Amino acid sequence: MIALLRPHGLLRESLRKLRGNPLGFGGLVIVIVIGVLTVFAPLFATHAPNEVDVYARLQPPSGEHWLGTDQLGRDLYSRVLHGGRIAMTVSLVAISLSMALGVALGMLAGFGPRWLDRLLVIGFDTVRSFPTVMFALAVVALIGPSLNTVIGIVIITSVPAYARVVRTQTLALRERDFILAERAMGASTWRILRHHVMPNIAAPLFILASMDIPAVVGLEAGLSFLGLGVRPPTASWGSILSDGYAYIRNSPWPLIAGGIPLVLVTLGFTFFGEALRDIFDPRLRRKT
Amino acid sequence: MTTVLEVNDLQVRYPHAHPVAARLAGNRYPWIDVVRGVSLQIARGETLAVVGESGSGKTTLAQALMGLVPSAGGEVRIEGSAVPRDRRNRLMPDRRRVAMMFQDPIGSLSPRMTVREALAEPFQIHRPGRIDANAEAKRLLALVGLGAEFAERYPHQLSGGQARRIGVARALALEPALLIADEPTAGLDVSIQGDVLNLLTGLQQRLGLSILVITHNLNIVRHVADSMAIMYLGRFVEQGASGELFRNPRHPYTRALFSANPSHDPRKVAERMRLTGEVPSLMRRPAGCEFHTRCPLVADDCRVIVPVQTEQAPGHRYACLHPLATSAPRLP
Amino acid sequence: MSEVVLAVEHLSVGYRTARGTLQALRDVSLEVRSGEIVGLVGESGCGKSTLISSVIRLLAPNTEISAGAVRFRGVDLLTLSEERMRALRGAELAMVFQDPMTSLNPVLSIGRQMADIQFRLPGGTREKRARSLDMLQRVGIADASQRLGHYPHQLSGGMRQRAAIAMALMMKPALLIADEPTTALDATLEVQIIEQLKALQAEIGNAILFISHHLGVIAELCDRVVVMYAGEVVESGPVRQVFDAPRHPYTRMLLACDPASIDERARTLPIIPGILPDLVDLPGGCVFCERCDRAESICITQRPRLEGGADGRAAACHFAGAPR
Numbered sequence: 001m002i003a004l005l006r007p008h009g010l011l012r013e014s015l016r017k018l019r020g021n022p023l024g025f026g027g028l029v030i031v032i033v034i035g036v037l038t039v040f041a042p043l044f045a046t047h048a049p050n051e052v053d054v055y056a057r058l059q060p061p062s063g064e065h066w067l068g069t070d071q072l073g074r075d076l077y078s079r080v081l082h083g084g085r086i087a088m089t090v091s092l093v094a095i096s097l098s099m100a101l102g103v104a105l106g107m108l109a110g111f112g113p114r115w116l117d118r119l120l121v122i123g124f125d126t127v128r129s130f131p132t133v134m135f136a137l138a139v140v141a142l143i144g145p146s147l148n149t150v151i152g153i154v155i156i157t158s159v160p161a162y163a164r165v166v167r168t169q170t171l172a173l174r175e176r177d178f179i180l181a182e183r184a185m186g187a188s189t190w191r192i193l194r195h196h197v198m199p200n201i202a203a204p205l206f207i208l209a210s211m212d213i214p215a216v217v218g219l220e221a222g223l224s225f226l227g228l229g230v231r232p233p234t235a236s237w238g239s240i241l242s243d244g245y246a247y248i249r250n251s252p253w254p255l256i257a258g259g260i261p262l263v264l265v266t267l268g269f270t271f272f273g274e275a276l277r278d279i280f281d282p283r284l285r286r287k288t
Numbered sequence: 289m290t291t292v293l294e295v296n297d298l299q300v301r302y303p304h305a306h307p308v309a310a311r312l313a314g315n316r317y318p319w320i321d322v323v324r325g326v327s328l329q330i331a332r333g334e335t336l337a338v339v340g341e342s343g344s345g346k347t348t349l350a351q352a353l354m355g356l357v358p359s360a361g362g363e364v365r366i367e368g369s370a371v372p373r374d375r376r377n378r379l380m381p382d383r384r385r386v387a388m389m390f391q392d393p394i395g396s397l398s399p400r401m402t403v404r405e406a407l408a409e410p411f412q413i414h415r416p417g418r419i420d421a422n423a424e425a426k427r428l429l430a431l432v433g434l435g436a437e438f439a440e441r442y443p444h445q446l447s448g449g450q451a452r453r454i455g456v457a458r459a460l461a462l463e464p465a466l467l468i469a470d471e472p473t474a475g476l477d478v479s480i481q482g483d484v485l486n487l488l489t490g491l492q493q494r495l496g497l498s499i500l501v502i503t504h505n506l507n508i509v510r511h512v513a514d515s516m517a518i519m520y521l522g523r524f525v526e527q528g529a530s531g532e533l534f535r536n537p538r539h540p541y542t543r544a545l546f547s548a549n550p551s552h553d554p555r556k557v558a559e560r561m562r563l564t565g566e567v568p569s570l571m572r573r574p575a576g577c578e579f580h581t582r583c584p585l586v587a588d589d590c591r592v593i594v595p596v597q598t599e600q601a602p603g604h605r606y607a608c609l610h611p612l613a614t615s616a617p618r619l620p
Numbered sequence: 621m622s623e624v625v626l627a628v629e630h631l632s633v634g635y636r637t638a639r640g641t642l643q644a645l646r647d648v649s650l651e652v653r654s655g656e657i658v659g660l661v662g663e664s665g666c667g668k669s670t671l672i673s674s675v676i677r678l679l680a681p682n683t684e685i686s687a688g689a690v691r692f693r694g695v696d697l698l699t700l701s702e703e704r705m706r707a708l709r710g711a712e713l714a715m716v717f718q719d720p721m722t723s724l725n726p727v728l729s730i731g732r733q734m735a736d737i738q739f740r741l742p743g744g745t746r747e748k749r750a751r752s753l754d755m756l757q758r759v760g761i762a763d764a765s766q767r768l769g770h771y772p773h774q775l776s777g778g779m780r781q782r783a784a785i786a787m788a789l790m791m792k793p794a795l796l797i798a799d800e801p802t803t804a805l806d807a808t809l810e811v812q813i814i815e816q817l818k819a820l821q822a823e824i825g826n827a828i829l830f831i832s833h834h835l836g837v838i839a840e841l842c843d844r845v846v847v848m849y850a851g852e853v854v855e856s857g858p859v860r861q862v863f864d865a866p867r868h869p870y871t872r873m874l875l876a877c878d879p880a881s882i883d884e885r886a887r888t889l890p891i892i893p894g895i896l897p898d899l900v901d902l903p904g905g906c907v908f909c910e911r912c913d914r915a916e917s918i919c920i921t922q923r924p925r926l927e928g929g930a931d932g933r934a935a936a937c938h939f940a941g942a943p944r
Contacts, residue, residue: 341806341807341808341809342777342806447895448664477663477664477833478663478833478835478874478877478878478879479663479873479874479877479891479892480891480892481877481879481889481891482877482879482888482889482890482891483891485889486888486889486891489887489888504806504807505879506807507878507879507880508879508889510879510882510885511879511882511885511886511889530885531885544808545807545808548807548808548810548811549807549811549836549880550810550811550814550834550836550837550839550840550841551836551839551840551880557840560811562811562812563808563812565762566776566778566779566809567776567806
């Protein structure tokens with residue numbers, strides 16, 4: 001991973017370019033804000049997320065409850081922050097593991113013998129052909145809902161996508177002159193993969209990851225909405241939404257509270273991911 | 289005179305993509321011969337140029353010698369010792385004795401590595417851990433006439449000429465006996481082509497380096513090569529000392545190549561040996577002399593009989609049934 | 621005197637970059653008359669690509685045309701509307717590029733592409749096919765009727781380039797611009813194609829602007845030559861005279877570097893030492909003075925003007941024509 005993260009002044013130049021891309025910069029700001037709020041959720045929360053207060057049910061926003069309360073009088077703002085923790089935890093853990101596995105399998109497929117590549121591709125395509133939600137339903141029915149189950153589902157369904165991207169990049173790099181030069185110098189396959197392939201596939205991978213976060217967050221929220229994710233009373237954006245849906249006639253605020261963060265995450269990470277792609281692509285296709 | 293490189297009957301084949309179709313089309317074997325029995329020798333301190341056009345197999349020859357592609361047959365000796373092959377039939381030359389310089393100078397450098405790291409690669413691969421990367425980088429840069437400040441640059445920050453020098457520097461890191469240069473002047477402006485060539489000949493004199501140059505540019509061959517080999521469809525049609533070949537080409541293809549120099553001199557244009565048609569596909573090799581489909585001097589027996597190699601003067605070999613007379617008019 | 625088909629008049633083009641404006645072309649003038657082949661010689665950075673892009677008006681978004689005009693048969697192309705420009709391209713102004721693989725549509729057959737080009741001409745499918753067939757034969761493609769049904773990837777590099785030339789000349793344009801069309805081809809093919817081009821041009825009578833860095837090709841093919849360096853025209857004139865007795869030091873040094881011109885084996889090959897000047901921050905004076913072997917103090921301070929004589933030759937040097 002360290003090889004992937006070597007900045008080489010890339011970081012500085014990327015930040016400079018980002019300033020010229022207002023949407024992307026806005027996306028980055030949202031990403032950072034969400035990151036800070038979720039990591040430090042207990043600090044920023046005003047109440048305990050599961051603290052019930054039956055006298056303050058379904059209240060609109062006020063000085064006491066910034067986003068109002070839900071049907072059990074729990075402070076929505078604090079629940080949203082803690083729900084964010086769940087969403088981000090799932091995203092980061094699941095995507096990191098998916099990336100790691102995807103990189104390993106993708107490089108194996110791209111650089112290894114043809115038969116292995118064909119086998120792996122069949123594997124990837126098989127997994128990808130399952131409809132995600134049905135697959136999730138099946139797994140939850142077998143194992144029971146929990147945070148780890150959700151993470152596991154996300155990993156299994158995401159790995160093929162990452163592996164495919166890595167495989168394509170590796171296949172393309174395989175024939176490049178500098179890889180040939182390394183082989184001509186007698187470099188081992190391991191050395192080539194570690195020092196020459198990995199740093200050059202980092203960019204598309206991070207772009208994919210960035211654009212993947214909204215999807216993973218959506219998946220987690222969707223599963224929680226269906227009651228298949230984290231179990232109550234743990235706050236999750238999906239469960240806030242499902243509660244809000246049930247009480248929509250009484251108060252719109254739970255729905256709004258649950259919906260806004262989803263929208264923001266999706267917009268923020270998507271804009272950021274697209275800006276990343278714009279930054280890296282012209283660099284990759286350099287013309288003098 | 290020590291022989292640094294000796295190649296005997298080297299062959300490189302690629303399997304046919306569609307073996308059944310190939311059989312039906314009349315091929316005896318389910319493969320394509322890209323290099324079909326090449327033999328050559330390079331002595332210490334000498335330069336041999338392999339000249340050919342596209343489809344001749346010259347780059348494949350270089351890649352086979354470096355073990356980048358498998359070779360089906362033939363023996364290769366470097367400084368007298370035979371080069372073994374691995375399980376996939378790729379030659380395994382000692383990479384400290386043979387090094388290669390690639391055609392695309394910037395593309396052959398790893399884009400995310402600085403010049404210093406790129407120059408340290410050969411050491412890292414063969415003698416890990418025991419080097420001072422900075423010192424070696426400085427030494428190698430100086431060897432090719434570049435200042436130490438280039439060590440911090442990335443490949444995309446180099447010009448074509450500078451990147452080429454760094455390619456040379458990297459190839460010379462472990463002080464090899466033989467350098468294989470694949471199209472060393474490709475893509476370079478005429479006004480700086482001389483730079484790379486002068487560098488190579490200078491290094492040759494200083495270090496006693498042997499060089500195998502792969503090129504399609506005959507004009508530079510005259511100035512850098514002691515001997516040359518003309519390649520067509522995977523075979524050498526003529527080879528020998530450059531001076532001898534320029535004075536007395538015996539094979540029509542050699543003469544056609546020499547005269548394929550556009551010029552404003554109408555005399556030269558008139559004397560030009562013109563070829564007809566295009567290079568035949570490797571999948572449908574012509575019968576008899578493989579050059580007969582384009583040869584302006586083709587005779588009936590050329591279509592049927594495969595010419596054997598004759599040795600005209602020591603070292604000057606060619607394969608043609610009706611070679612050009614030795615009193616052919618002197619060509620530039 | 622035949623008609624002036626293309627006249628570039630004092631054209632100056634720059635590119636806006638983060639560091640400032642990169643002055644790619646400065647006060648460039650040249651002329652191409654009908655029936656003649658003019659060669660444009662220059663190495664990397666001389667501005668040939670910018671010049672061509674300006675003529676056919678396919679410029680990058682950060683381009684700035686600060687002065688000059690490009691007159692095609694009297695009409696200034698730079699002020700033309702995009703529709704009128706489109707009407708000209710392909711019909712009266714045709715182009716052949718260096719890499720035919722990227723200039724030919726890979727998913728259409730050659731015949732289909734050649735038929736498409738003829739959309740302005742009268743006649744049905746059969747007439748168009750006949751014209752295409754005729755053109756392919758004239759560029760020396762064997763089995764032309766079979767080739768009409770082939771796709772670009774089925775043709776070899778040489779054949780693709782011939783097909784591209786056939787397509788460009790089929791509409792009998794007044795001007796053909798050829799941008800390094802033979803650079804990527806083998807030498808034996810190159811000579812075939814330039815001989816063909818010369819024959820075709822004699823038949824059709826169009827003007828050709830031929831760009832190349834291969835001096836020999838220019839010498840054999842062209843009637844006149846324009847030599848460019850770092851965005852300026854440094855010399856022009858009839859090709860034989862310019863190559864036999866160059867007046868600008870760059871032309872002279874460039875010719876000396878051409879390995880084909882050196883008959884005896886040379887221990888050290890000549891080069892032009894130094895690098896191109898910074899086009900964003902140009903020093904005053906002659907653009908070539910840093911690398912010139914006979915620069916004097918006047919060269920550093922005063923920029924030489926392109927001065928021509930009655931012999932049709934011009935050179936931008938304070939010592940043009942003077943003996944060394």
